[in-house]
Amino acid sequence: MNLSELEIGEKGIISKIELEGMMKRRILDLGFIKGTKVECVLKSPLKDLKAYLIRGSVFALRKEEAEKIEIRVNHYA
Template sequence: MTLNKVPVGSTVTVKKITGKGATKRRIMDMGIVKGVEIYVRKVAPLGDPIELTIRGYELSIRKSEAEWIEVE
């Protein structure tokens, strides 16, 4: 399952990041790496962006970026 399909209020663990190059590096620089727990706080009314809590801070990412993050 990918992060963009996780319901609001759920906590998941990152399994894999499938992006490539600079995009993958940027996601990892934001603290989203294998094994990290992510709590899905909110989703905007039109589904983009998604607000997450990760490592004690809030982060908003695009739905297209969330598709590259595999979770369990």
């Protein structure tokens, strides 16, 4: 499952980042690294953009990028 599939209120743990180059660096810098808890908190009124709560901050990512971040969903958490 990837990050873009999370709906508002759903949580997951990042398992793999398949982005490349500069975008990967930027995403890592913001704290999106393996093992991090993320929660989808917002969905744009139009398509394609969702915002995620990660390490106490909220960042919006377009679908294209979020699709390249693999997550695990822990149903017990």
